[in-house]
Amino acid sequence: MEIGSAVHSHVDPVLPPELERLIFEDCALSHPISIPTFMLVARRVKTWTEPLLFRTICVTDTPPSYTPNNFHHFTMDILLREIQKRPASFFESAVKHLFIGEIADFHSSQYIPGVQTLLATFRGITALFASCHHFQYLPVLEAVPLQTLAIDLNSLFAFGKTPLDFLHPVFRNVTHLQVLSGLSRPTKEWAGIKNMPQLTHFAFTNPNERQMVIPALLGCSQLECCVLLCPLGVNGAFWLPDDVRFVAMSRPDDCGDWLRGITTEDDYWKRAEAVIAARRAELR
Template identity: 35%
Template sequence: MSVTVQSSPLEPRLPQDLERRIFEIAAMDRPVSIPKLMLVAWRAKDWLEPLLYRVVFLGSSHIRNRGYCRTFGLPTFKEATLKDRPPACFQRVKHLFIGAGLDDSEAEGWLAACPNIINLFIQFSSTPLLRVLNALHGVRCLTIDVCAICGTDIPHILFLAVTHLELLELSTIHREDAVRLSQNLALIPHLTHIALNPNLDRMVSHAALAADTRLQCIAFLWSSPYALGDTSPLLNDARFVCIQQSMEHHLDYRTDWLRGAVGGDDYWALADTFIAARRAGKVERGRYNICDTDNPEEWKGEGG
């Protein structure tokens, strides 16, 4: 004899939109718990699965990945994840970090599977992957090897929506490449923020950067305080800032990227805050060196 238990029509129920909001708040507060929350009900799975795949961080080793992701309560992914999840899952990826530990075929697989990325960090020479990268047309925040924009056919589709561009020096560029680099930066239609890693400050024309009125932030990333030459046009440019980046695990560039991916303040936000404070006279007009460990609250009372 089977007994069917039916819920009473008088049983209290939350409106479904409120129930969904509660699940989403719980999921965003602790993303690593999303797989368990998805088991509550089919509707919870439908609501939360897009959040599970929103940020994908792939680095040199799964153990290290797990350490970085744990800091932000994010789930970790392996290359095998591409094979055991339906393709629709990866269309929900918005933030993708590809570290130097992946080989070209693994990186190509992830890039091809995630067509809707808006924030991409790719940490190796991108030349072999330009075909796949050109399938991405919505990337707004991009970190990539400088060789990607030293060619003669820029702008690639990849750059059409980019507003924030960080360039890495992972491959050698020659003098003619440096000239083309400055020219090609001007062809990225929506660029407002540019960041150059060490040595690239000597490859890009300071005069060209200073003359580009679209730019709201010109950042040099360095491991120590930076000294501009007395003749550099950036010396009195209110948009220029040099950011000394920390080397500690809990403050390094991977952590900074993850912080920005989950909605926190990354180095771009720090630079914008400093530039605004300097324009408002809250810091000395001639100061351009800051550190990624600085507290922006201190700038409010510095004066200038």
């Protein structure tokens, strides 16, 4: 080697696996439609990003009105086929948020078994919106760690044959509860809502049933926010008590608003919280 000559070597930079995984997961979460492409990069990248494809699932006949970052839309048939391909443990850890909307063929023989299969397979979900109301949910939801729940209470409790039980394990971690229907229960059953250990947010949609639910909520010391979701143009404030925690607003598109809450935290809960914060500021 001549004196003064320099030896040049080119070595491709190598990222630590932990940092590489963080980068791919962040990209996948911010742009879910690209996940199938990321999965083709390398086997390890597929292992990291494939579960994120199923992190938030909306099961509806038509795509939701709000689809952040080209959000994936699933049908019941697609999901049932995917469930057959993979072990149940994959979905138990992958799926965190599940929206089951109205499906046109809910009278078909496949509908109820299909929904039951989804709920029995997605055992790790923390947020569930289930507008279907044709079977009892409790047997498949008892062990699910739900924190945000929107559901028909009549379906949850055997179509009125079983009293409301707010100490049931299905409610043990629920902080946000939206009742889609099924409020027509005896007032004494509603009194137990104060026993929900984590409840801070409650929403309902029928002003005519306020006489049953509001007295129970007024006795709920940990309640931070109660929202009456009214039809467009209806002034729901007329039916609410003079309490800063009670807010009335127009009912949004269910799936679109739910997706906003999951992906950007900009949903009706956040808007109601802003109203309550402004009221409290005025009282200072």
